[in-house]
Amino acid sequence: MSSDQNLQAVVKSEWIKFRSVRSSVMGVSVFFVLTLGLGGLISWAVRSHWSQTSYADKVVFDPVSTSLAGILFAQFAVGVIGVLFITSEYSSGSIRTTLAAVPNRIRLVSAKLIVLLLSIIVVSEIVCFATFLLGQAVFKGVVPTASLGTADVLRSVLLAGLYLTLLTVLGFSLGLIVRQSAACISIFVSVLLILPIIFVFLPTSWQNSYEKYFPSELGRSMMSPFPSAHHLGAWNATVVLLIYTAVVFGAGLTLMRRRDA
Amino acid sequence: MLKIDHLTKRYDETIAVNDLDFEVKPGVVTGFLGPNGSGKSTTMRIILGLDHPTKGDVTIDGKKYENLKSPLHEVGALLDAKAVHPGRTARNHLRALAASNRIKPSRVDEVLEFTGIASVANKKVGGFSLGMSQRLGIAAALLGDPQVLLFDEPVNGLDPEGIRWIREFFRSLAKEGRTVFVSSHLMSEMALTADQIIVIGRGKLITQGSVDDLTATVQGTVLVRASNLTTLTKALLAKKATVQSTSDTTISVSGLASDDVGQIAFNAGVVIHELTPQRASLEEVFMELTADSLEYGASMPGDVSHE
Numbered sequence: 001m002s003s004d005q006n007l008q009a010v011v012k013s014e015w016i017k018f019r020s021v022r023s024s025v026m027g028v029s030v031f032f033v034l035t036l037g038l039g040g041l042i043s044w045a046v047r048s049h050w051s052q053t054s055y056a057d058k059v060v061f062d063p064v065s066t067s068l069a070g071i072l073f074a075q076f077a078v079g080v081i082g083v084l085f086i087t088s089e090y091s092s093g094s095i096r097t098t099l100a101a102v103p104n105r106i107r108l109v110s111a112k113l114i115v116l117l118l119s120i121i122v123v124s125e126i127v128c129f130a131t132f133l134l135g136q137a138v139f140k141g142v143v144p145t146a147s148l149g150t151a152d153v154l155r156s157v158l159l160a161g162l163y164l165t166l167l168t169v170l171g172f173s174l175g176l177i178v179r180q181s182a183a184c185i186s187i188f189v190s191v192l193l194i195l196p197i198i199f200v201f202l203p204t205s206w207q208n209s210y211e212k213y214f215p216s217e218l219g220r221s222m223m224s225p226f227p228s229a230h231h232l233g234a235w236n237a238t239v240v241l242l243i244y245t246a247v248v249f250g251a252g253l254t255l256m257r258r259r260d261a
Numbered sequence: 262m263l264k265i266d267h268l269t270k271r272y273d274e275t276i277a278v279n280d281l282d283f284e285v286k287p288g289v290v291t292g293f294l295g296p297n298g299s300g301k302s303t304t305m306r307i308i309l310g311l312d313h314p315t316k317g318d319v320t321i322d323g324k325k326y327e328n329l330k331s332p333l334h335e336v337g338a339l340l341d342a343k344a345v346h347p348g349r350t351a352r353n354h355l356r357a358l359a360a361s362n363r364i365k366p367s368r369v370d371e372v373l374e375f376t377g378i379a380s381v382a383n384k385k386v387g388g389f390s391l392g393m394s395q396r397l398g399i400a401a402a403l404l405g406d407p408q409v410l411l412f413d414e415p416v417n418g419l420d421p422e423g424i425r426w427i428r429e430f431f432r433s434l435a436k437e438g439r440t441v442f443v444s445s446h447l448m449s450e451m452a453l454t455a456d457q458i459i460v461i462g463r464g465k466l467i468t469q470g471s472v473d474d475l476t477a478t479v480q481g482t483v484l485v486r487a488s489n490l491t492t493l494t495k496a497l498l499a500k501k502a503t504v505q506s507t508s509d510t511t512i513s514v515s516g517l518a519s520d521d522v523g524q525i526a527f528n529a530g531v532v533i534h535e536l537t538p539q540r541a542s543l544e545e546v547f548m549e550l551t552a553d554s555l556e557y558g559a560s561m562p563g564d565v566s567h568e
Binding site: 003004005006009010012013014016017020021022023088089092093094095096097099100101102103104258260261 | 306309310311312313326327329330331332333334336338340341343344345346347348349350353356357358359360361362363364401
């Protein structure tokens, strides 16, 4: 047959699937609204209280992280998009139809990964630059602002988008392993949110040595223009998060190949 | 042609498919019969590469499913009609499937039209009745115009008109030289639909053959109500039929078709009030065959395959 299946065809198919369900469209919308809305709101709050802000706080004020603060909430929205992109196939049973059409599982997972990566990185970068610019516009005239002309600032905003994209892939990879939406989202939220809270109760030396490796703290390092104490540098943090993502994705892909659908 | 080659599938302690071995030939409708839980769906899933066999193989024209170059062009399948993302429209579901196998988008409209669901193509699948979902599943199976078609319990949820439509449809597919493999737990349904029948129970092959072969072995019983049963019984016994009295006014005849019983009665001058071929006996034989295998299985959980 002249029309043999290839990766491009499966990417096209997965793109149609990604666009045609409400969970992705809603997820992306929530992501937009949360990041821009909260980023703008927090920036406005900082501006309106600037005159009462102590000198010590003013010295450590970071206009970049503050304008990107909405990401701390939005990261859950993108994670859920990644999780549902695969778990909804299992909960609805449509994975069987999908695999009958695309029996090559590596090809299927690759196509899904490509669709997810491309769409989320575009959306994430747009959102991150938009919320950064929104924050600086709010600060202007009152609070010190940052400029994209500064290399570290540009890097922070770019890596903020990459952080969100990698979290999406992490969610997707967890989905490949766990297959159940609710369980998967719980794990995702636990790792991002609960793990750091648990560490609050542990000895400070532990916090200082291990906390920097938590995904949420890696994200903080990535999107901050200055290195923080007991944190990895931005690029090291990026590499560590890439390794996490690659390992979980690798495990997901291996299980996907071996297990019955 | 579909070849099931000494297929075994074990899940932990239970054995779902046990050394199953048969071929499904093109040009005829082949029925795949067995009670619920006999391994039909597992076999179907293995054919499609969804589940990995513990032992044995399935090949489609000599190739494994996962090695098909363009799967939907070669095999079309309807496994579970409800296995569709409920939030997606019927058209988008088919568009995505078509794209994955490089099938032109216009084909989506063709199959929607053919299966009679074009009017609901832009509705979300979650709101579909089982019958509509079955039609959507059939539309998906036809997308690539494949030579091999698999249907798992396709008449479930269809109304009588839909059932008639699907029977005709299977026949026409077979007439075009395609391989049509249809599972069901209803012998009566398969008797009307299939040419060849494969019966399994507890994951094992029980019997296979043409519908004529199978019915010949069982279609001996004809219920007769007549004016003079004694005369008729004598005439029937003379023709080597087996006659059983079922009530004061009826007898059950085996070994003869209803036409012959009628002719014999006419020749003997007996007035017939009722002459009913006992279709149920077909069902009974099926039940008997499969009940044996169920009993066998129940007494020996974790039955080990022949190694």
